[in-house]
Amino acid sequence: MRAIVSVIGKDRTGIIAKVATALYELSVNIEDISQTVMQNEYFTMIMMVGLSDEANIKDIDASLQKVASELGVEIRIQHEDIFNLMHRV
Amino acid sequence: MINGNEIIQTIKMIKDQHLDIRTITLHISLFDCIDKDKNKTAENVYNKLMKTAKNLKKTADIISAKYGIPIVNKRLSVTPISLIGASSGGYKEIAIAMDKAAKENEIDFIGGYTALVQKSMTPFEREFIETIPEVLATTERVCSSVNVGSTRAGINMDAVALMGKIVKETARLTKDSDSLGCAKLVIFANAVEDNPFMAGSFNGVGEGDIVVNVGISGPGVVKAALSEVKDADCGKMSEVIKNTAFKITRMGELVGREAAKMLGAQFGIVDLSLAPTPVRGDSVAEVLEEMGLSTVGTHGTTACLAMLNDAVKKGGTMASSHIGGLSGAFIPVSEDIGMINAVKRGALSMDKLEAMTSVCSVGLDMIAVPGSTSAETVSAIIADEAAIGVINNKTTAVRIIPVCGKETGEVNFGGLLGFAPILPLGNGNADKFISRGGRIPAPIHSYKN
Numbered sequence: 402m403r404a405i406v407s408v409i410g411k412d413r414t415g416i417i418a419k420v421a422t423a424l425y426e427l428s429v430n431i432e433d434i435s436q437t438v439m440q441n442e443y444f445t446m447i448m449m450v451g452l453s454d455e456a457n458i459k460d461i462d463a464s465l466q467k468v469a470s471e472l473g474v475e476i477r478i479q480h481e482d483i484f485n486l487m488h489r490v
Numbered sequence: 491m492i493n494g495n496e497i498i499q500t501i502k503m504i505k506d507q508h509l510d511i512r513t514i515t516l517h518i519s520l521f522d523c524i525d526k527d528k529n530k531t532a533e534n535v536y537n538k539l540m541k542t543a544k545n546l547k548k549t550a551d552i553i554s555a556k557y558g559i560p561i562v563n564k565r566l567s568v569t570p571i572s573l574i575g576a577s578s579g580g581y582k583e584i585a586i587a588m589d590k591a592a593k594e595n596e597i598d599f600i601g602g603y604t605a606l607v608q609k610s611m612t613p614f615e616r617e618f619i620e621t622i623p624e625v626l627a628t629t630e631r632v633c634s635s636v637n638v639g640s641t642r643a644g645i646n647m648d649a650v651a652l653m654g655k656i657v658k659e660t661a662r663l664t665k666d667s668d669s670l671g672c673a674k675l676v677i678f679a680n681a682v683e684d685n686p687f688m689a690g691s692f693n694g695v696g697e698g699d700i701v702v703n704v705g706i707s708g709p710g711v712v713k714a715a716l717s718e719v720k721d722a723d724c725g726k727m728s729e730v731i732k733n734t735a736f737k738i739t740r741m742g743e744l745v746g747r748e749a750a751k752m753l754g755a756q757f758g759i760v761d762l763s764l765a766p767t768p769v770r771g772d773s774v775a776e777v778l779e780e781m782g783l784s785t786v787g788t789h790g791t792t793a794c795l796a797m798l799n800d801a802v803k804k805g806g807t808m809a810s811s812h813i814g815g816l817s818g819a820f821i822p823v824s825e826d827i828g829m830i831n832a833v834k835r836g837a838l839s840m841d842k843l844e845a846m847t848s849v850c851s852v853g854l855d856m857i858a859v860p861g862s863t864s865a866e867t868v869s870a871i872i873a874d875e876a877a878i879g880v881i882n883n884k885t886t887a888v889r890i891i892p893v894c895g896k897e898t899g900e901v902n903f904g905g906l907l908g909f910a911p912i913l914p915l916g917n918g919n920a921d922k923f924i925s926r927g928g929r930i931p932a933p934i935h936s937y938k939n
Binding site: 405407409435437445447458459462475477478479480481482483484485486487488490 | 492494496497498499500501505551552555556557558559737738740741743744808
């Protein structure tokens, strides 16, 4: 399955490195990545990631929350279907 | 491919605008639990609820983590207990079993302590209704509802008269908690069988054995969307509301289908109801004010609410083939900070609320009234509301709290039930009218066959 990892917060060094390392350690593959300042408000990094169907998003999220508190940013991981369904007829 | 703006929009809806799945409600048929012995019936009910509901909380937690969307309440809803307990008469025993099963499964509320008496009341239904005050006073999570009218049947004025007394007695028995028992009791006209929202949820007799119905909310999201089109005309505003309702409903359907699959249940419906909470930014009143009212309750409120309710339904039906329940906008007073403030300012009266219920999705909801209000006046309020529903072919309901021992001031029900200033009622009385009893005949337009 595929999921979206979003990182929102203030810019600082090492965000991509730390998040990417954490995902690597969780066996999560980054398929696409974009980083931008959006709506003049958010520094945003969005990653499309692939993970095995058996993967437990709750556990992955728990690991990502540790990284989030180290970096002082917000990190979310959400199954891609929520975005597909909400924004497409 | 999803674009970044859409992803951020979804995240903002959840993070800043309080979008959530308000409830996953598991509707359960209890027909197979009926026994002639009351204790055996209660035991059967308890066992079935324990078996079917044991994974509900866990399932909700998994789905919540998977999609990153809060799921606020996990609820159960059962076949009207007036039917399940008729053979044994063990209504209270069943209520205790329901309450116990709900507590043990970490379920917030369990609905279905219900009677459907829109045309007439059988002796066992009357006996059932008379147990409601005690059940609401002695259980914690059981919710009750009674349907007293329908467009096809008219209005059962004997039941209306009885329910005035039942509301008053419930208020008296729960005096110590500001008559909180009344917050768990809804009197309906045209009740729907698949509503996942409390306190009026029950599993209708035409429903399946185990069905997942999902209630979604999001007044904050609609308000935020409208705030981005400040100079739009009404057609454009309606379009914005529809688009927003579409997105929210899709999320509800996704969650509902997944929950049904995981629980081995049928997927029933999505109920898209703009349901406020007492938090600022999660208010239907604030949506109406965003549309251009200086305060909710002023002239123009009914028109704004009518447009909002209709646009929400239109967006919802486009998004899912199975829209049901009450879908529209709820206007509870104590649960909506904008409504509470309007009452405090003196801008929102009982009369205006009644007018608003002719175009909102339900009715007079979570309104605290003086404790001295007579049973006959409560009945008269129920009759007015039922008349609006029956004549206009819509669901209406009354959930009012005549706060025992208090005439003015404010009451606090806690949590999602919120707090409310006590609203004064009009003068005069309808005592003679209520004492007449009988049945108000079904309206002419009900004869459609």
